[in-house]
Amino acid sequence: MxxxxxxxxxxxxxxxxxxxxxxxxxxxxxxxxxxxxxxxxxxxxxxxxxxxxxxxxxxxxxxxxxxxxxxxxxxxxxxxxxxxxxxxxxxxxxTLEALAYPLTGQEGLICPILNARRDEVYAAVYRTVAGKLERLEGPMAIRPEELARRLESRDLPVTLLGDGVPVYGEFFLKQLGGRVLLAPGSASxxxxxxxxxxxxxxxxxxxxxxxxxxxxxxxxxxxxxxxxxxxxxx
The missing domain is CATH 3.30.420.40 (ATPase, nucleotide binding domain)
Structure with a gap:
C-alpha cells in the first residue's frame, strides 16, 4: 500500500x-x-x-x-x-508521536517537546516496550517546571527532542542533570x-x-x- x-x-x-x-x-x-x-x-x-x-x-x-x-x-x-x-x-x-517514532528502541524515556509559547511546551512521554513505542503520558500542554518534576519522578534516563529543545534544553539539563540527552538539531x-x-x-x-x-x-x-x-x- x-x-x-x-x-x-x-x-x-x-x-x-x-x-x-x-x-x-x-x-x-x-x-x-x-x-x-x-x-x-x-x-x-x-x-x-x-x-x-x-x-x-x-x-x-x-x-x-x-x-x-x-x-x-x-x-x-x-x-x-x-x-x-x-x-x-x-x-x-x-505530531509528538511522529517526532518520537524514529527513536524507537532508544534506552529510557523519549520525550518530544514543542515550543507552545506562553511558557509552556507540548509534550508526551514514551518508552520502547517489546520493540514498540508506548505512550506513558500526554499529549499535554505543560510548564517546563512541571514536566521536569514528572520526568524526575520516573527515575529513568530521558532523551529530549523537538523544537522546544533549543528553548528549554539548558533548563532541563540543570533540572535533571546527567539523566538527560538532548537529541541533535536534525531531530528537532x-x-x-x-x-x-x-x-x-x-x-x-x-x-x-x-x-x-x-x-x-x-x-x-x-x-x-x-x-x-x-x-x-x-
Missing amino acids: FVLGIEAATPVAAVAVVRGEKVLAERMVNNQRTHSVNLLPMIKAVMEDAGVTRQDLGGIAVSSGPGSFTGLRIGMATAKTLAQVWGLPIVGIS WPRGAPVAELGYRRLVAGEGMDPLKLLPDYIRLSEAEVKWLQKQKG
Whole structure:
C-alpha cells in the first residue's frame, strides 16, 4: 500500500510517500513561506519522485497536532480535501508521536517537546516496550517546571527532542542533570516519513476514516479563544 504523509503542525512543511514501511520519497522545507504556498507543490513533487499517482495511493496520513494552530489548519485542510476528492481514507497522527517514532528502541524515556509559547511546551512521554513505542503520558500542554518534576519522578534516563529543545534544553539539563540527552538539531522537526509510516500501520489496521470526520488535536485553546472567554466572563 502506498501512503502519502503530510506534516504541517510546526514551522516545517514535510511530505513523504511510503510503500508499506519503505520510504520512497520525502521532502521538507523550513523557510519563510507559508504552508499554504509550500504544501501542494511539495505533494506533487514527492509523488513524482516516488513514481506514484493518486490512483496508486491507499490512503493519506496527516499530522493532527498538537502544534501551530495555523499550520494544523492548513495541513488538515489540504489532506482532508485531497482525501475527499481522491476518495481515500485518512488517518491523523500525533505530531509528538511522529517526532518520537524514529527513536524507537532508544534506552529510557523519549520525550518530544514543542515550543507552545506562553511558557509552556507540548509534550508526551514514551518508552520502547517489546520493540514498540508506548505512550506513558500526554499529549499535554505543560510548564517546563512541571514536566521536569514528572520526568524526575520516573527515575529513568530521558532523551529530549523537538523544537522546544533549543528553548528549554539548558533548563532541563540543570533540572535533571546527567539523566538527560538532548537529541541533535536534525531531530528537532517532525518529518513526513514517520507520519506516512505510522499512517500505513493504522490504515492496515482498519483505522482509516472519512476525511470529514477527522479533527485536529489542539490540546489547548487558542489565544483568541482565551481572550474571548475572558471577555465573556468580564
